Amino acid sequence: MRLAFSTLGVPGMPVADVVRLAAGAGYQGVELRAHPEEPVHPLIGARERAAVRAEFAAAGVEILAVAGYARVAAERDAAGEEELAHELSELVLLAADLGAPYVRVFPGGGERPADGADADAARRLAAVAPLAAERGVRVLLETHDSHGTGAAAARVLGLVGHRSVGALWDVLHTWRGGERPVDTRAALAPYLGYVQVKDVVSAADPRPVPLGAGALPLASALAALGPEPAAAHGPVPAPEGGFGLGTGGWLCWEYEKRWFPEAPELPGLLAAGREHLRRLLDGVAAGAAAGDAAVSPAVPPTPPAGVQEEGGTPDRSD
Secondary structure, eight states, X not given: OEEEEEGGGSTTOOHHHHHHHHHHHTOSEEEEEOSTTSSOSTTSOHHHHHHHHHHHHHHTOEEEEEEEEEETTSOOOHHHXXXXXXXXXXXXXXXXXXXXXXXXXXXXXXXOOHHHHHHHHHHHHHHHHHHHHHXXXXXXXXXXXXXXXXXHHHHHHHHHOOTTEEXXXXXXHHHHTTOOHHHHHHHHTTTEEEEEEOOBSOSSOOOBOOTTSSSOOXXXXXXXXXXXXXXXXXXXXXXXXXXXXXXXXXXXXXXXXXXXXXXXXXXXXXXXXXHHHHHHHHHHHHHHHTTOTTOOOOOOOOOOTTXXXXXXXXXXXX
């Protein structure tokens, strides 16, 4: 699998420095946080987009995704609907101009009843799907906030039914939602674009820590990416919808330095993080080769009552 990191971990860093950092630390790609605080966002012009794309290409580093902040399950009035449709279209056009295959969006359904939130999210994603298909981009709904589990995200994606709309598996949120990795993988397999990895202090304390130093069971999540989630509950998707541990898959380290400025600086952690992920992947591959790929990961702990996404600040979270 190929490895990337998110610029959420290096807030405000100039593009040239991001590119050098990725290349020097041995990462094949970068997820660009598309926010006005950052150098790359939907308001930059054609010349700037071309320059960003050329800089990454010259270094042999891929732009994995444009991480946007559109909330597709939120309740909106007519003006809000138009604003959201414009935001989604602009994110797709930015990704296409940069040569990025993916756009990340959030659910953002809040406390809305699931039926209404699901229906609105599916309708809005279906509306942008033709533009995404035309531009060679996939819009990915992240497992986050109101749809933090694979099962919840799959409810929406099943209603959309378009190959240009898929899922981004953020392993933190599915873990905090009490969903086993094998069940997340089974739910998302027909839709999965890539996987965001991270580590945190605990389920109740989402402060970022170096990979392997926290409580999140990354090994179980990666083991579930094998070709047959044998211990999953429910139907296993058809093979053509699968996401395996081969050369085509992506893991992206999302280190939330922007929201936790006291956290250690990401650049000094990248090399060790890469090696940790490689060791985990090697372990999964060795288990598969020994016929032991279907090890059942432990059921993750259910988050303590009252725990909110991202330390109680879901609206600002990546």
